[in-house]
Amino acid sequence: MYSVSVRDHIMIAHSFRGEVFGPAQRLHGATYVVDLELRRHELDDDGLVVDIGLASQTLGEVLSALNYRNLDDEPDFAGRNTTTEYLARVIFDRISTRIRAGQLGTAAAGIDALRVTLHESHVAAASYESELAD
């Protein structure tokens, strides 16, 4: 299995509901350094997993919709705790949709799986990974 990873980041505010979250129930924020890993079994005709420029651009577009925002005010997340692991899944889903829509190029149809990792500090991270449905 081959993979390629690209990195970008967002800076957001949010709060959590539930006693398990302790002081994180207060409005606070985070920098998430986001790694998008794209995996495939065989390289394309150019010797690539994916056009890394398109992958970076697509990750940037998906993150731009979240960046510099208070996630508590975003309709997409109403009634949800925007935990790091949940956000990893959100970003995974939005990238997957763009791959299926052809935004990473026709060769990207060969991508088999993704892993999205969010580093929230020097001591904590969360991720979501899955094969891509055909």
Place this chain on the structure above:
Amino acid sequence: MYSVSVRDHIMIAHSFRGEVFGPAQRLHGATYVVDLELRRHELDDDGLVVDIGLASQTLGEVLSALNYRNLDDEPDFAGRNTTTEYLARVIFDRISTRIRAGQLGTAAAGIDALRVTLHESHVAAASYESELAD
């Protein structure tokens, strides 16, 4: 698959027996920066893989029993080479026991697998990962 990772560290002394270890047969030591990754297929009702506070606390307790010690003097390791990969397994087993005992909370019963990684320098690391037995 979702995952959450937390990081902590220990500083220990030890020595190895066997020619394969060369100068590491002498009494020396290491800082191990330890990553505990917890994995599960579905998030719990709070949108979490695990209560990250309890995960950090449990990792800290497990590491505290090893920290600032000469592992050559620990009865648990008598007759064993405490290699980085072996210690990854020891920490995996001790964390697993605590999860089964409920120390990470009842929701942590949904955790499917763990990976424990020990970074021993900027150029070397070792890990042990496995699904959790029911």
Place this chain on the structure above:
Amino acid sequence: MYSVSVRDHIMIAHSFRGEVFGPAQRLHGATYVVDLELRRHELDDDGLVVDIGLASQTLGEVLSALNYRNLDDEPDFAGRNTTTEYLARVIFDRISTRIRAGQLGTAAAGIDALRVTLHESHVAAASYESELAD
């Protein structure tokens, strides 16, 4: 010149006022990974720049007063943009006050200078450094 550095982090929300800040005028947030560097010309009688345990504890206390908060609501910062560089100065001042009050031990009277660095992402950081006034 000798130095010792310790690291911790905070997760805060805030917003900025002024066109120069662009989208960061919206309520958003940040993880700041904070390095406190303490400098002195000569080591103390134990061969130390500072009791590293007390230094870590003091950094933790100073950060705790900021952690998991919306800085826009903090009276101390009323009318101020809590930029990364400004927060580096705030943390510098609060650590300095504690050193003068003896919280890092009597030997810490020999500390000559501090540098506080806040890493806000994998691509940006800010710091404040100065000699300590007698």
Place this chain on the structure above:
Amino acid sequence: MYSVSVRDHIMIAHSFRGEVFGPAQRLHGATYVVDLELRRHELDDDGLVVDIGLASQTLGEVLSALNYRNLDDEPDFAGRNTTTEYLARVIFDRISTRIRAGQLGTAAAGIDALRVTLHESHVAAASYESELAD
């Protein structure tokens, strides 16, 4: 599953053919920081995944044949784009050959799989991983 990782690096020049590569069609270069991860299900009699000294030495030998070179001039890569993901595979194959030839010691016959990761910057990486054929 146990693993051990070792790290080294190379500095090479190359160019790519194909419009997808944009400005990287020009002769340019890269530092690749290379992680070799070796995996096995059970430790050997010394409590090891592999003799880490031999693993580092073997990685160094394989990289030495690529280091400080213009890959466009290497006969082994004639007619190929030496993308990061392709080079991960090349290094994987060359390490695998050496394991089978016994260069990592007889105990290394128990190694089950490898992962080779090349970090080309602070924001991009590629890898190839596979089980080892018997």
Place this chain on the structure above:
Amino acid sequence: MYSVSVRDHIMIAHSFRGEVFGPAQRLHGATYVVDLELRRHELDDDGLVVDIGLASQTLGEVLSALNYRNLDDEPDFAGRNTTTEYLARVIFDRISTRIRAGQLGTAAAGIDALRVTLHESHVAAASYESELAD
């Protein structure tokens, strides 16, 4: 003294002349991860060392003129060894010129000093720092 740092990178080819360079006399290449640190004694009226957006954009422009190139072919470097430390100085000079030309905004006139650091691998880096001439 306050500082702000921003990070970007370039991927270049080059060769060196002189026996001291050993195998680096061959055409090879490097990724340079570049940190630009800007320092000033007092913050501007917005609480800033510099408009970090303009600083990142300016660093990007200066690096773009070097990126994806064979430095041996650049007239600016004719007859020079483009060592890491020399390139740090080149980037310092080009940033300084842009600050004086007002590209980082009028408030940037208050910047007192710069440090440019190029990381060429996980084990080597070089830098140039100086106060800015008025």
Place this chain on the structure above:
Amino acid sequence: MYSVSVRDHIMIAHSFRGEVFGPAQRLHGATYVVDLELRRHELDDDGLVVDIGLASQTLGEVLSALNYRNLDDEPDFAGRNTTTEYLARVIFDRISTRIRAGQLGTAAAGIDALRVTLHESHVAAASYESELAD
């Protein structure tokens, strides 16, 4: 001011005397990732701060005398606490002696200052820096 930095590491055992050290009074150990920074005002005739190969080799030799050892048994450190900051000074002195003896080449006579930093974990480091006496 120009600088070049090289990195290597050691793995040692030791213990400390004095209540200030708490559990670190027990025999334990550390990995120190060591950065040697060499500074000079003007580059030499090859465009270098120093022959980076000789600098790495010299750092390796100095570290080799400490590596895989119990520092409590080393005559050079009898009656001393081998704290991280003290070891930074020891390494500084040993490198300085080698520079004066010409081991880094005749051009290295132009080196003005050194900084030695020891990273003992992902959250703590210490350093010693000074100008070189003529």
